[in-house]
């Protein structure tokens with residue numbers, strides 16, 4: 001079962017290969033979604049300060065059917081916070097909202113505030129180093145076990161690696177069939193930074209793709225299963241989002257192997273149209 005499988009982070013700690021994404025799950029639905037996911041075998045739960053559901057996710061973690069220490073819980077420092085004091089305060093706020101003593105993973109949500117995402121000459125290098133210092137200190141005192149980043153490109157990663165005592169353990173990035181950021185993944189692997197694939201089902205945009213439906217049919221699986229298996233076979237953590245227990249269960253049934261030829265096809269698949277959701281900076285790239 002994929003839910004029992006883990007990768008190893010740079011410090012040797014295990015991280016589940018499959019996790020539950022919770023973006024767009026309302027706070028009042030999040031606790032039940034987390035409990036359902038844990039029942040289905042999920043052990044990694046991904047939230048963020050920006051999702052507005054840390055209270056519900058924390059409640060779900062605290063009331064789940066397995067003990068806290070068997071779960072890997074992560075949140076993200078809001079993209080707009082680029083100073084040491086703000087970052088430090090926000091980590092404490094997250095712990096307080098979630099009702100938890102520690103987080104397994106805390107990451108910087110984006111190198112730039114969303115209004116400036118990958119857009120323009122200000123890379124917020126200094127601000128990210130300040131937030132990173134707050135994360136390093138939170139780790140030292142046991143509030144956070146692993147520290148990392150999200151949406152960081154090569155130059156953003158080099159800024160942290162070259163100016164801090166500790167490299168990010170993970171980089172959570174947009175990664176799905178139709179969007180395979182090969183160079184960035186290679187860079188992360190070369191620096192022992194584990195890649196976490198967000199939007200592994202392309203935010204739903206690939207669900208009715210006829211070519212993927214045909215390929216999934218040959219394996220006797222669904223398009224979401226094929227997409228999730230793809231990023232895991234690429235060596236990334238997969239973070240599919242759903243609050244639907246049937247989808248959770250299906251997404252954790254990944255006992256098949258995509259052939260080398262099909263992996264090549266999926267890696268080369270052309271860019272996806274996210275429709276109305278293209279307006280989100282993470283999909284428009286700006």
Ligand SMILES: NC(=O)c1ccc[n+]([C@@H]2O[C@H](COP(=O)([O-])OP(=O)(O)OC[C@H]3O[C@@H](n4cnc5c(N)ncnc54)[C@H](OP(=O)(O)O)[C@@H]3O)[C@@H](O)[C@H]2O)c1
Nearest residue numbers: 021022023150198199200201202203204224240241242247
């Ligand atoms: N770090 C970042 O900047 C960032 C950005 C985006 C996302 N993320 C993380 O990545 C997670 C996932 O990304 P995402 O929410 O964009 O999209 P996603 O997981 O790629 O796709 C979610 C969509 O797929 C559907 N779906 C999932 N499993 C299904 C199944 N078995 N059958 C049918 N439909 C299925 C969901 O519908 P239902 O809800 O109806 O099941 C939903 O519409 C987020 O929740 C978040 O944790 C991080």
